[in-house]
Amino acid sequence: MIPVEELVDHVRTYNPNTNVKLITNAYEYGKLMHEGQFRHSGEPYFTHPIEVAVLLSQQSLDDSTIVTALLHDVIEDTKSTYKEVAKRFGVEVAQLVDGVTKLTNLELTSKDAKQAENVRKLLLAMSKDVRVILVKLGDRLHNMRTIKHMRPEKQQQKARETMDIFAPLAGRMGMQWMRDELEDLSFRVLNPEARNSILRRFLTLRNQTEDVIPQITQDIRDVLQKAEIEAEVVGREKKPYSVWRKMQEKNEGFSRLSDIYAFRIITNNEEDIYRALGAVHKRWTAVPGRFKDYLSQPKSNGYRSVHTTVSGRDGKRVEIQMRTRQMHDVAETGVAAHWSYKDGRRVENPFTVDPFTWLASLTERFDKNDEQDHEEFLEHVKLEMFSDQVFCFTPKGDVIQLPRGATPIDFAYAIHTRIGAACVGAKVDGRRVPLWTRLRNGQSVLVTTAEGQRPQPSWIDTVVTGRAKTAIRRALREEHREGYIRLGKELARVALEHVGKKSSDKALTTASNKMGLKDKDDLLARLGSAEMTGSDLVSVLYPELMSEDKQDIDLPEAKIIGLDPGQFAQPGTCCQPLPGERIVGIATRGKGVVFHTMHCERLAEYEDQTSRWMDLQWTNGRTEPVNNATIAVTMANDAGVLGRICTLVGEQNANISNLEFTERKPDFYRMMIEIQVRDVEHLHNVMTAVEADSDVATVKRKRGRRSDSMKSQNPVGVTEQ
Template sequence: MLPVESPAIPAAPVPDDAALPQYMREFEKAAAYLGPGQIALLRRAWAVGAAAHAGQTRKSGEPYITHPVAVAQVLAEQRLDVETLLAAILHDTIEDTPLTREAIASEFGETVAELVDGVTKLDKLQFRDRQEATAESFRKMLLAMSRDLRVILIKLADRLHNMRTLGAQSAEARTRIARETLEIYAPIAQRLGMNLVKAELQDLGFRALHPWRHAVIEKRIRSQPLLRRELMAKIEATLAQKLAKEKLEHRIHSRVKSPWSVYTKMRTENKSFAQVMDVFGFRIILDRVANCYHALGVAHATYKPLDARFRDFIAIPKANGYQSLHTVLFGPDGSPVEVQLRTAEMDLVAEKGIAAHWSYKDGAEGPNSAQSRAYNWITGLLEAQTAAGSPLEFLENVKVDLFPDEVYLFSPKGDILALPRNSTALDFAYAVHTDVGNQAVAARVDGKLVPLRTAPSNGQRVEIITARSSVPKPQWLEFVVTGKARTAIRQQLKLIGHEDAVQLGHRMLDRALETLASSVERVPEAHLQAYLGENRYPRLEALLADIALGNRMPGQVALALAGEPGLELPRKGGAIPALAHDRIMITGTERGVISFGNCCLPVPGDEVMGFHTSGRGVVVHRLDCPNIVDYRKSPERWVAVGWDRKVEGDFAAALRIEVDNRPGALARVAAAIAEAESNIDRVEYLERDINVAVLRFGIEVRDRRHIANVIRRVRRLQVVLGVQRI
């Protein structure tokens, strides 16, 4: 078969001014910052795109080419370079027309073709919501962004124009696209510092999703009372007068809240419309950084500042490159006045984010530039993607990173790390390095020793204390915030848990095979491989781990391995009970495969038995546990277990303590437990009247002797009427 040649781009002449439609004239007006030769190149791209899309229309009935030109106009208003505008005009051609990547590369250059190809791949992504979006789709977006950030700029502009023309879609499509915009694209624009695009996407998404709510709030914002307008003018005039006296060149803008920001604040902070709107906002633009701080002093001298509401994002920029001074003042009538102070360059970056890199070259390549920070964020997400155990886990991490509400912490060397709000010292440890997090045991915050679950405040100095013997604990997942920490902990726990599961599974299968005069090593290789193949295990370790986790019964596996391949296994019973004299010894170091029943809370020294539970491995119970009666119904799941001579770690236990109901009784009991070197996990009242209180203390002990010592110390107290182990 002869190879099919890619259709070449026809050598059509560049259209003159008279032949230009109105939408192209508006686009060229927005792109007037480009040179004549570049404008001619854009016209050529339009002619090629119009020919390729000939006969195609949008749902509104307009020629399809009007959409890519409108996307290019959005980018021209951001003053993007000519390659980005060319790619925007041609961004739908590869997927929807006969035009090929090779033809675009030969006519407009490899860079334009790469951008068009990247956007084409993104167009195939379908996000229903954050939970349902596949990690593979998001990975493609990240990879395209990591090669050239202009790909996501084109995609965001494409989404913005689609939202502006959403009325032509069906009601169901409007809802789906609006939700997708609010949940995926607006947060990405925010994370990249593109506040103008983000704000419009949020407003259009809100209008499409909740048209009635949007209309009501928008009407209320526009019909502000005369008194409020007069007060805003008075505050603005006062600030302008004071700044002029200090001979500070400035521009002042009053900031009007958008319907979306009002709506989200009303919902998240449970405030009324009047409470949300009772805040005046002003932005002061100055010529130099030094004058920003000078103007801040002027503002604080004019109106009293609200304590603890000052933020310096100039010295410590946000993760998306945003820089500004934020303060809140008491207005003339007591209303809060929010003031932002920044330079013209900072204002440009705040509004356009990474797009400012192409339109404002001075200083845009520094370490704090929005573009370098965006690349660092994307690189971090790609690293997390490779370590994530599942698509949902990866997307869970991305959700955290899409919200740039941050706390800024200092390392002992003075380095600044930006973390999501409410991050803990352990999150900080993993932000420094994965090995630091894995070996963390405690932290010092401003020199004070604190637990790893402590959440440091903005600007505090954090030092992590490590130990080589320390390993991640499952409880850490309950309080870490960042996706990097969560992924690293899970990965390490899986590694440790898998190794322990393989070892325990080997021991359990060996015990079962011994009753058949065999062992794992003596099973014929052909039998073993046949069994693994039939049950879709890639290797023996996977089978052993499954046995330890209770997903396969060791007795049934032993019967299959010691007999002929394909042996019919018994449906019920038929399992080989573990030998009583050959028990599995518990050392306390097993993780994930041996757990302890919450119903009886066994500790070293108790007479115990194990119950093989699907998905949980071996669950250890005391022989006097009230649930033993139920477990007797499944004797094939019993596992003979015992305590090793040397057991490590602390074990949960519970005490029922009756005390005189008088002040200080609880404190005296707690002190006695602490003196016995036992930690108190939780305390709750079981009963309480005027004279007597019955409390349940959850404590941690090493063994039966330790808990007996705790009970003796508590019994000696005069306020204690009785103690018993639960």
């Protein structure tokens, strides 16, 4: 157990005027209150509050926050009371401890209705005093560091809650180091195989190239010294979860990522940032499209930096971030910098964003939007926390701030709901673009509207802002409510019959009440619009039938919904859509429909034939590995490699239906493997398992026209005309 003297000495390093008596009294009081209590590891319980206090002292926080960390569990877990804490340590500390206690008691992974209400309470507590969430984040980080001592099911619950709520919240508060660690600790629990595969690739890379970080760091230092620029240079490997997320977002293999290493140049002033940028670009070739200037357009959490990617030593792509020391402090500690002390005084960092601004706007918007349901509220909160901003311009020059990945439809809804609903087209920088185009920083957007236009169902998966999603869902419910209710009745009947139950009005009313919905029609409308699934309905009414051993046999097969009576559909060979991917149908002559993924390039051919477009969806249900997908694999030309790859695919319960070598070299082979999988998640698991093999260089999903020998053996029966 860390002695109080050591904690006080650490606080004194940044706050010589600290109230030693206050911290010492809190330490002794907390130790006394928790006496006889132990953690799952067997350690005295008070070791936990001390570690939280040390974590917060490393952020140079004020005495009240440090004392709150030491006492954050006394009201909840001991005989101590709010009144006694206030009497001993003051009202400010008592209010902070009480706030942390209330957050600890919130269930953030419960059913949507309760979870939404509890997240509202979390945000309101933060809006009163952000130090409450700083203590709670420190509490969660230490608990995640020691999570191995919990029961497996408790580990899963805490890790999921951390990944969904606390990690993105830390990121939104600008505490990037904490977000990275929380995500990686959760990743270790939720997907240990994927994390280990990333670690193995890092180890293989180090064995092949030695540790390149010191080498590249010295290269950058030499360049700056030659340009007579004083700066600190540091380098590091990205966290496994950060690498994994990039692989999923870009659908690329480990070896294709350009930012598995990150290097920072920390300068004395802003002018030296651009001088350093010029020196780096003069020495190495800049990678096109990889430059970001967050100095002129800071992120909403106060982050400022210049990012560039260059082809460095031995052609390796390297990401370099450049910022001043004050900018770096905000980038690392975020909102904590707003409360930090130096030499006994609050430090005024000019780049710190007032945390109350974001919280006030967020809670005000939610209070006004009474019609927003629980699911939409949670979705909106998570989008607000995860968003990385882009800035676009209206034709008049007004700036519209949007999250990364936003589309012209998001842009239209950001201006006004009426403009979003009537949107029919868009021009970006003077060129006409599809409505699903992802906007980039600095672009000028002109939205075209038409009277009588209504939001399209396919927009739901195109837009990313909570405002747009909420408005589109509301409009679609109003327009298609009767049809959704009819379809929902059929889906409810099928789902309940599969578990030997009957779909009655009483059962549906009971389910709607349990889910916090207005009535059974609201439940049926959500079923019909694919906002919830038949398995969700069964789990609410008969949770005992949804045990792990029955989930796979009780749910209906995944099918395509949205077809007209008598129509049949088949996947496009150009994009090989899988369950879990958003799909669009193109009606053909006769009664056939060919469906494509939302981002299939082939859809551009039908941009002027919107009457043939059909909004289709996969139902959520049990699927067998019968859906075709093609992966391109580059592997070493060594004995036994191909056999291992085939074994790895089989171990993931996928089938190899065809295999074709496309290139043979003395050292490497390239081949196309057509596999049969359940859905897009199953495909990602297969690709991860294959890429983890040390003799596999790259694994990529292959879309587009296949050669005759690789064509699917499934009957076609219809062609697009």
